[in-house]
Amino acid sequence: MAKSTTTTRNPASSSTKTTAPSESDSRANKPIHTIRYKNLRASVWENNGANGPFHSVTFSRSYRDKDEQWHDVTSFNAGDLPLLAKLANDTHSWLEWHVRRQREEARQAENASDR
Secondary structure (H helix, E strand, O other), X not given: OOOOOEEEEEOOOOEEEEXXXXXXXXXXXXXXXXXXXXXXXXXXXXXXXXXXXXXXXXXXXXXXXXXXXXXXXXXXXXXXXXXXXXXXXXXXXXXXXXXXXXXXXXXXXXXXXXX
């Protein structure tokens, strides 16, 4: 069974509160990068695995309900799809740049330690 996560934002402070099954894990794990286009957001996460770090991306859409409360959901309307495609493409580009930069920094550190 899938675990659900609900995110509620206060538009006045633009803060985000996440309520998830493991509250302490949610606070400790934050995205390394976020890209926003209008009410759509891509969050890039870095995780450590057996073979080293790996990345994943989550996409969400913000909306305001009838009580003026902000919510984030992971479903998208047909009208969101063109912007979501651009968001996915730009997130991919950023992630490729980030991974390349990490590799270059690791090589430079290795070369500096060899001297």
